[in-house]
Amino acid sequence: GLSLGKKGAVLRDPRDSECPVSKARACVLKLPHGAVNTPVFMPVGTQGTLKGVTVAQLEELGCQICLGNTYHLGMRPGPELIEKANGLHGFMNWKRNLLTDSGGFQMVSLVELSEVTEEGVMFRSPYDGREILLTPEQSIAIQNSLGSDIIMQLDDVVSSTVTGPRVEEAMRRSIRWLDRCAAANKNPHRQNLFAIIQGGLNAELRKACLDEMTKRDVPGFAIGGLSGGEEKDDFWKMVTLSTDHLPRGKPRYLMGVGYAVDLVVCVALGCDMFDCVFPTRTARFGSALVPWGSLQLKQKQYAKDFQPIDPECQCATCKRHSRAYLHALFKSDTAAMHHITVHNICYQLTLMRSVRDSIIEQRFPEFVRSFMKRMFPSSEQYPSWAEDALASVNITLD
Amino acid sequence: MSCRCVSRFLNYFQRGGMKLELSKVVQGCRLGVLIGIGKTGQHSLELPGCLLYTRCATVPHLTQDTLHTLTYLPAGAQVALDGLAEHHEVLEEFKEGVRKFAGLHDTALFCSLHDPATNCPTGHVTNKTVSVWGSGGRIEMTAARFIAMQAVIQPDCYQSMADGETWQTNTSRKRVHKAVNRTLAHLDECLTLHHKTPQLKHTEVFGVVEGGDILEERVRSARETAKRPVAGFVLDGFQSAAMEQELRGQLITAVTAELPVEKPRMLQGVGRPDEVIACVEAGVDLFEGFFPFQVTERGCALCFDYNVTPDPEAAALSPPTVLELNGERPAVEDPKQNDVGNTGTMTQFEINLKDIRYREDFRPLVEGCGCYCCKNHHRAYVHHLLVTSELLAGVLLMLHNTAHYLGFFRALREAISHERLQDFKTTVTKVDFGGRKQLH
Numbered sequence: 023g024l025s026l027g028k029k030g031a032v033l034r035d036p037r038d039s040e041c042p043v044s045k046a047r048a049c050v051l052k053l054p055h056g057a058v059n060t061p062v063f064m065p066v067g068t069q070g071t072l073k074g075v076t077v078a079q080l081e082e083l084g085c086q087i088c089l090g091n092t093y094h095l096g097m098r099p100g101p102e103l104i105e106k107a108n109g110l111h112g113f114m115n116w117k118r119n120l121l122t123d124s125g126g127f128q129m130v131s132l133v134e135l136s137e138v139t140e141e142g143v144m145f146r147s148p149y150d151g152r153e154i155l156l157t158p159e160q161s162i163a164i165q166n167s168l169g170s171d172i173i174m175q176l177d178d179v180v181s182s183t184v185t186g187p188r189v190e191e192a193m194r195r196s197i198r199w200l201d202r203c204a205a206a207n208k209n210p211h212r213q214n215l216f217a218i219i220q221g222g223l224n225a226e227l228r229k230a231c232l233d234e235m236t237k238r239d240v241p242g243f244a245i246g247g248l249s250g251g252e253e254k255d256d257f258w259k260m261v262t263l264s265t266d267h268l269p270r271g272k273p274r275y276l277m278g279v280g281y282a283v284d285l286v287v288c289v290a291l292g293c294d295m296f297d298c299v300f301p302t303r304t305a306r307f308g309s310a311l312v313p314w315g316s317l318q319l320k321q322k323q324y325a326k327d328f329q330p331i332d333p334e335c336q337c338a339t340c341k342r343h344s345r346a347y348l349h350a351l352f353k354s355d356t357a358a359m360h361h362i363t364v365h366n367i368c369y370q371l372t373l374m375r376s377v378r379d380s381i382i383e384q385r386f387p388e389f390v391r392s393f394m395k396r397m398f399p400s401s402e403q404y405p406s407w408a409e410d411a412l413a414s415v416n417i418t419l420d
Numbered sequence: 421m422s423c424r425c426v427s428r429f430l431n432y433f434q435r436g437g438m439k440l441e442l443s444k445v446v447q448g449c450r451l452g453v454l455i456g457i458g459k460t461g462q463h464s465l466e467l468p469g470c471l472l473y474t475r476c477a478t479v480p481h482l483t484q485d486t487l488h489t490l491t492y493l494p495a496g497a498q499v500a501l502d503g504l505a506e507h508h509e510v511l512e513e514f515k516e517g518v519r520k521f522a523g524l525h526d527t528a529l530f531c532s533l534h535d536p537a538t539n540c541p542t543g544h545v546t547n548k549t550v551s552v553w554g555s556g557g558r559i560e561m562t563a564a565r566f567i568a569m570q571a572v573i574q575p576d577c578y579q580s581m582a583d584g585e586t587w588q589t590n591t592s593r594k595r596v597h598k599a600v601n602r603t604l605a606h607l608d609e610c611l612t613l614h615h616k617t618p619q620l621k622h623t624e625v626f627g628v629v630e631g632g633d634i635l636e637e638r639v640r641s642a643r644e645t646a647k648r649p650v651a652g653f654v655l656d657g658f659q660s661a662a663m664e665q666e667l668r669g670q671l672i673t674a675v676t677a678e679l680p681v682e683k684p685r686m687l688q689g690v691g692r693p694d695e696v697i698a699c700v701e702a703g704v705d706l707f708e709g710f711f712p713f714q715v716t717e718r719g720c721a722l723c724f725d726y727n728v729t730p731d732p733e734a735a736a737l738s739p740p741t742v743l744e745l746n747g748e749r750p751a752v753e754d755p756k757q758n759d760v761g762n763t764g765t766m767t768q769f770e771i772n773l774k775d776i777r778y779r780e781d782f783r784p785l786v787e788g789c790g791c792y793c794c795k796n797h798h799r800a801y802v803h804h805l806l807v808t809s810e811l812l813a814g815v816l817l818m819l820h821n822t823a824h825y826l827g828f829f830r831a832l833r834e835a836i837s838h839e840r841l842q843d844f845k846t847t848v849t850k851v852d853f854g855g856r857k858q859l860h
Contacts, residue, residue: 069805071805099779099800103780115801326510338485346510347522353555354555356811359811360811
């Protein structure tokens, strides 16, 4: 297991569940609201809810940890109210683990940015137009009110396509902000602050960031600044560089990654935790994820297709409903979206479980090979970046 | 075996399956059970009761597992041709009926012409056809097509094809007369075609009583329809939007007087609790269950009290009523002040959870309600979901509102059974405009 917080106990030595071929690991995180098996995919419940799915359904699916967004929840309903409701756990009645991000990413991606200074990020509220300054201290204060089990530092986020001195400036500032965040955390024993490694696509800068941040005694590390539109060839190299220099005994959280192929490859490169809105968002557009790609259920071709989305899937949707019915239901009722959301979460969690089992049973490379074979009609269609990345950790595809 | 058991036993083997067993009539209200519904006669519906409202055979917002967090589900559900007509070809290829197609639980299925929660455009009815409205637009059907649709849907019961447009516009006497005639003609044609359709061997037909707001036409329609071999009656054209309750009550009373006592009477388009009670008093047995859906769509939660203590002498010692516990005044003094858009006007039976007053309210929607929403969440959370336009709001509200509404029907049956109807009416309707009635 991996130790988190000063009181975290080691459940199982990570060396027992490491892939001897690649950098993949299978571990157990001990968190205040229960154990989390890794590798893990964390569904995103932005506003204190997972789009149409009840917490009972989420529990039933075996989800052990999910995400909430500090930016959204900080705006509505606000940290004071959530604190009165016994934290985000109490507010949404989720009994297992929660991870909250810092709010930084939303500000870059969603909001008209005024300015980033050493003090913090100044932005304009979309609800009343007021200027708001989010400092590292305030981000941590909000997350303390939310009471999430894992909290993220506020980082100075730059898009991975940005080059030049801004990248280094952001990286250096993120280190300083990490220290401010750690100092501001009121609950270090039950809220685990993760650092976020920055440095863009520049190996030197990333290495410098790794050197500095790993000097801090934080419970875990996120790999940030990636999955933002950069070339996949650059992406994987930064991931593997990061995991090469992160301590073995602490979890590695790769932010914003959720496509099946990306998950499998990045597990091979040594990542333990992932989050992404993709599976739940795409569900609402009628896109059902399957081991061989995805089904666009709103398309006419499914109108008379009476088999389930995936005959082998054990989710409630697949046990009861056909593609044809879901296709029809999309014209009438929102429940169609919920059915697909449930299925897609099941797909993601099942994938991670299979990955984990294969690592524990020392057959991860074979798993990767059969996964890729199922996903792509022929080996010519394997993405070259994935082949390169896997080859770099000694996994060759046919 | 008791007499009742024997009759049930015999009924099981009768092909004219559906049968109404009346146990009591109190102040015009009929209490009983509709038995023998379904292919093997396995379903029975307690009356007065309501059908579970569905869109395309799904209860709105709810997957099957969330639906089944509800402990009491009515034994019957409703589908409408508005939602199903466009899937004719698919159902034809599927062959096994809409219940199986939808993965719906084992429930009796009633098929109506129109979706009670949707306003359909009018003016498309002809002598030979009616129209329904799917996601792609208007679908016209003759009696032949209508029956063909029923054959692929395979409900346990359906209403015959009818001309019911008299309620949507101010209609002349002549038009009403024509609607009654057409509906009878459609019924005769449907019955003929029905008996030639093997897939409908175990399916019952309800005749539809029309007549607008004209007493003579209503009586004529009722008498004529009653002459046909139908299993029950649908009362059309009395929709809430169309008619004041007083007139509705009078006309329904006149209609039911013409109908055989031993056959069920279903009323379309009426769902408000006070109107339901009044219509039960006028002789109605079965209602469409769309009201909880409408309440959900306007972001509201049903909260009206329907608990009447069984022993009047224990009333002084009884626990406070639901609303008293909540320490609440009605959220609506005058419902006209609270028009919540095109999802209908809010009633005195509900609270508007979007209201800022619920932002920090950590109580359940209704204290003592056993539904999933009330057991797991509080008003502040549902308020938040509504304010942030989150899909879960619809799920939770649909669960609560359905549970509350079904509880109301259970309590209504109990009130009739215990002959406490007056107290029940006072309890349910006492949240009044202008605060004339006191909460005691």
